[in-house]
Amino acid sequence: MDYYTLVLGSIFALSFLYTLAKLCSRGNKKLPPGPSPWPIIGNLHLLGAKPHISLANLAKLYGPIMSLKLGQITTVVISSSTIAKQVLKHQDQVFSGRFVPNALQAHNHYKFSVAWLPVCPQWRTLRRILNTKIFSSNRLDANQHLRSQKVKELLAYCEKCSQEGKALDVGQTAFKTNLNLLSNTLFSKDLADPFSDSKDLFGAGTDTTTSTLEWAMTEILKQPRIMKKAQAELAEIIGKGKPIEEIDVSRLSYLQCIIKETLRMHPPVPLLLPRRVEQDVELCDYIIPKGSQVLVNVWAIGRDSTFWDDPLVFKPERFWSSDLDMRGKDFELLSFGAGRRICPGLPLALRMVPVMLGSLLNSFNWKLEADIEPMELDMEEKFGITLAKAHPLRAIPSPL
Incomplete structure (x- = not known):
């Protein structure tokens, strides 16, 4: 036996004994089921x-809680509202760590971000500031006039396009408005020129609110009856062509149904932000080992046929007689997350999206560019920071 064979054999034997010891130390503990990983890459392929x-398709094979190896990272994927409730509510504390992607660690920015910080005194301080000084009802009411002005500027831009018979990029236009809505809420200052075609410096930061608005307009244009029904409600309650204020949203039931249905089918962050467990934890008779990444597939939960009738059909009417809420209490509709890690900007989003969408529908009729038929509208998704349309929605506004 030569020297190299002896070395390799020793390494193999030590690796085997180490793995065996780890398995034995866990006793009866077991991971959730999942596909067998390949060496090095795990299940990335x-x-x-x-x-x-x-992941939704894999869940059909392995169940609503499954484990994979993404590279060397043990990842547990949750694809049912029942188990999501267990993770985000009943065991929220042990699942509240953050798994920070390497891309965010380069300049330590994550150490100052409420989204990526672990639950710690600094995180609690930042969260309290957000809840009381920025996104509280009183603070949002106080600077509502700033957001109202931004919506008027959005409508002015649409009016300009209408007069010219010009199509506008709904996502890009919504992004600029959302950016200015948020920057005015925080700094009382615009960061984008709504009348310029220059790009969202901020082009890579496609906003979750922008994604929601673009998908809502896409689904409405695909089914013109929904547009007519929404416009009829707006005309009756607000008055055709009149501006919509945030205080009006609670009276616009069908508009709220459209937004809930959009968030069900097109959640802006389909896997939420990844969580990390800091110690071994038991979940549904399985053991999730320390250091594991946990993903909640809200895209799959929103299309679960065991809960939703016709889950692949965009049907706002399903929410007419439903008490399902988007504020983290109902785990079938989890677009903003739940528990202590729920999106801090939720109160602002629930004001911005209805006012923008309602204003666009109450001020203009809309048709697709190049006389595209509604049923020919492209619905392809693009996975990224948010779940955006693969091809931007371009539509032409015209007077009501």
Whole structure:
């Protein structure tokens, strides 16, 4: 036996004994089921360009709680509202760590971000500031006039396009408005020129609110009856062509149904932000080992046929007689997350999206560019920071 064979054999034997010791130390503990990993890459090859869809399909084989290896990272994926409730509510504390991607660690920015910080005194301080000084009802009421002005500027831009018979990029236009709505809420200052075609410096930061608005307009244009029904409600309650204020939203039931249905089918962050467990934890008779990444597939939960009738059909009317809420209490509709890690900007989003969408529908009729038929409208998704349309929605406004 030569020297190299002896060395390799020793390494193999030590690796085997180490793995065996780890398995024995866990006794009867076991991971959730999942596909067998390949060496080094684990199950990365199974994700593809649309991980939310790939993981939903894998869940049909392995169940609503499954484990994978993404590289060397043990990842547990939750695909049912029942188990999501267990993770985000009943065991929220042990699942509240953050798994920070390497890309965010380069300049230590994550150490100052409420989204990525672990639950710690600094995180609690930042969260309290957000809840009381920025996104509280009183603070949002106080600077509502600033957001109202931004919506008027949005409508002015749409009016300009209408007069010229010009199509506008709904996502890009919404992004600029959302950016200015948020910057005025925080700094009382615009960061984008709504009348310029120059790009969202901020082009890579496509906003979750922008994604929601673009998908809502896409679904409405695909089914013109929904547009007519929404416009009829707006005309009756607000008055055709009149501006919509945030205080009006609670009276616009069908508009709220449209937004809930949009968030069900097109959640802006389909896997939420990844969580990390800091110690071994038991979940549904399985053991989630320390250091694991946990993903909640809200895209799959929103299309779960065991809960939703016709889950692939965009049907706002399903919410007419439903008490389901988007504020983290109902785990079938989890677009903003739940528990202590729920999106801090939720109160602002629930004001911005209805006012913008309602204003666009109450001020203009809309048709697709190039006389595209509604049923020919492209619905392809692009997975990224948010779940955006693969091809931007372009539509032409015209007077009501």
